[in-house]
Amino acid sequence: MSEQLQEDLSKVIAELEKKCKEHPNSVMAFHHLGLVYMKAGRIDEAIKALETAIEIDDLSCESMINLGAIYFGRGNLEKARKLNENAVKVQPENAQAHTNLGLIYQQSNELDKAIASYEKALQCDPKLANIWMNLTSVLTMKGEDERAEKAARKGLELDPDSSLGHNNLAVALYFNGKYSEAKEHLDKAKELGYSVDPKFAASLAEKLG
Incomplete structure (x- = not known):
């Protein structure tokens, strides 16, 4: 500073x-x-x-969200969760509170709850590209590859220059057996500065022969 x-x-x-x-x-x-x-x-x-x-x-939703962000950063997921749950009670259409809950559940490996929270956030605001990308990651972790691909494509549609978005789509395409298109998006992710997992790149290269 x-x-x-x-x-x-x-x-x-x-x-x-x-x-x-x-x-x-x-x-x-x-x-x-x-x-x-x-x-x-x-x-x-x-x-x-x-x-x-x-x-x-006690209806100060934004204060709850910001305080929750501090506790999340400190690794106190329980306090962060309670604050964002209270924020959702106050403002059920607050996309940020639902997003934060998604991150907390994802960090806790509660993947179904994370998916549900991200989907609620997107119901509040479907134009949040980063949430589509978060959703893609969790769906991939669960092995829901077709849904992951759809979410990744939606995220990229909203933010075409996202290096993370191209990488996420490459991973989803890989698991759906679309190796050539996966390579295109992985190359784009590299071009945009994403630090690609070398093991994934090598595995994709092997699939392409």
Whole structure:
């Protein structure tokens, strides 16, 4: 972080801390303070600020989501899960909360729950290319190769220059026996800077003879 950015963040934090003292029941003041603390790397203080926002208003969905992201980053999946579940109760159409639950379930190897959460996120917003890619990965892990291919194609349709998207589609095509097309997408993934698994590349080359 540059010195200038540190200085700017310090000024914003000082202003928000003052605002929180002046308005101790302001959800938005504590929420924004938590976000700026996060940006400044002051994570423990971010947790306290976001927890305060939720204490003031237990329907503060965005505070729950951001606090959940901190706990997910720290590996506390249980706290992250509960926060995002509460966020979904508050805002059932919040795609980010469903996405976060998908990531948590995927990390916990609860693949069916991860798929269900990603699908709910896509029901809320079907144009989220990254969620189609997440869904592709989980479907591949489950061996649902045809569904994985469809999800991968949808993700690439929304984001044609995604290196991850091309790699995911290459993997799905490989498991569906479409080796030539898989090679095309693997080459594209490399071209776009994706670090391709050499074992997968070698296995695909072997299939192509």
